[in-house]
Amino acid sequence: MWKRATATLKSSLSLHITKEGSKYNTFHCHRFISGSPLHFQENDVIYPKHVDSVITFVLGGPGSGKGTQCARIVETYGFKHLSAGDLLRKEVLSASEYGTMILDTIREGRIVPSAVTVKLILREMECSDNHKFLIDGFPRSEENRIAFERITGSEPDFVLFFDCPEEEMVKRVLSRNQGRIDDNIETIKKRLKVFEALNLPVVDHYEKRGKLHRGCTPVGPGQIRSENRPGKDDNVK
Numbered sequence: 001m002w003k004r005a006t007a008t009l010k011s012s013l014s015l016h017i018t019k020e021g022s023k024y025n026t027f028h029c030h031r032f033i034s035g036s037p038l039h040f041q042e043n044d045v046i047y048p049k050h051v052d053s054v055i056t057f058v059l060g061g062p063g064s065g066k067g068t069q070c071a072r073i074v075e076t077y078g079f080k081h082l083s084a085g086d087l088l089r090k091e092v093l094s095a096s097e098y099g100t101m102i103l104d105t106i107r108e109g110r111i112v113p114s115a116v117t118v119k120l121i122l123r124e125m126e127c128s129d130n131h132k133f134l135i136d137g138f139p140r141s142e143e144n145r146i147a148f149e150r151i152t153g154s155e156p157d158f159v160l161f162f163d164c165p166e167e168e169m170v171k172r173v174l175s176r177n178q179g180r181i182d183d184n185i186e187t188i189k190k191r192l193k194v195f196e197a198l199n200l201p202v203v204d205h206y207e208k209r210g211k212l213h214r215g216c217t218p219v220g221p222g223q224i225r226s227e228n229r230p231g232k233d234d235n236v237k
């Protein structure tokens with residue numbers, strides 16, 4: 001997987017060049033203003049200041065290693081890493097009007113409304129001088145994906161998907177020790193359920209679009225199969 005991802009990222013350099021003068025220039029847009037309230041109008045189309053940005057979505061279940069691999073990609077290839085989860089946690093710690101709602105949503109393993117998350121991501125893109133972005137843990141759902149594509153008028157160039165056995169994901173999250181409110185077995189069960197129900201359709205979408213680069217963790221005899229995993233009978237809310 002790593003070799004494939006590497007090749008993908010290397011080829012992003014040429015894509016960076018060919019995107020000059022591309023479709024972006026034809027879109028009606030207005031500049032995103034850093035620090036503005038997290039509201040969008042119905043027909044807003046907003047795009048990052050770099051019209052030639054290379055956007056890579058990084059997907060995978062909870063604890064699959066997205067953040068870990070992003071750090072390595074940043075070191076090697078100089079991408080700007082934007083973790084949607086980290087941006088939401090940062091927003092909770094600020095005096096945001098959405099703080100309580102975001103915290104409750106994370107605690108329940110549910111998904112924060114698209115308008116909020118997309119705006120946080122675009123705010124960071126606007127503040128960065130980088131042209132290459134790794135957007136980690138987003139889009140979480142088809143609704144997220146459609147909102148991002150509508151608001152930016154753009155699709156990602158690449159999508160990396162880190163596949164990992166559920167038993168391994170649970171083990172990693174429970175031993176992460178970063179003090180996250182959602183790193184407990186009850187919330188993990190919900191996050192896995194939400195991942196399967198809402199995130200995998202996004203993975204399928206990008207696979208059909210030919211944008212998906214999938215990495216597989218070898219399946220060993222101890223893997224918990226999907227039908228046996230903890231929380232399988234819980235309802236997704």
Ligand SMILES: Nc1ncnc2c1ncn2[C@@H]1O[C@H](COP(=O)(O)OP(=O)(O)OP(=O)(O)O)[C@@H](O)[C@H]1O
Nearest residue numbers: 060061062063064065066067068069085172173176
């Ligand atoms: N290949 C690996 N082998 C063993 N442990 C790993 C591996 N990759 C990451 N980890 C560890 O697993 C934990 C989860 O990794 P990481 O935070 O990168 O996952 P994530 O996909 O970003 O999770 P989340 O969606 O919950 O943010 C961390 O403690 C990390 O050090």
Ligand SMILES: O=c1ccn([C@@H]2O[C@H](COP(=O)(O)O)[C@@H](O)[C@H]2O)c(=O)[nH]1
Nearest residue numbers: 084085105106109110111112137138140
């Ligand atoms: O686009 C997103 C990303 C994250 N969330 C919420 O945050 C937690 C934690 O996300 P991590 O990527 O695991 O750090 C996630 O379970 C969601 O509740 C979100 O709503 N939208």
Ligand SMILES: [Mg+2]
Nearest residue numbers: 066067083085
């Ligand atoms: Mg992470």
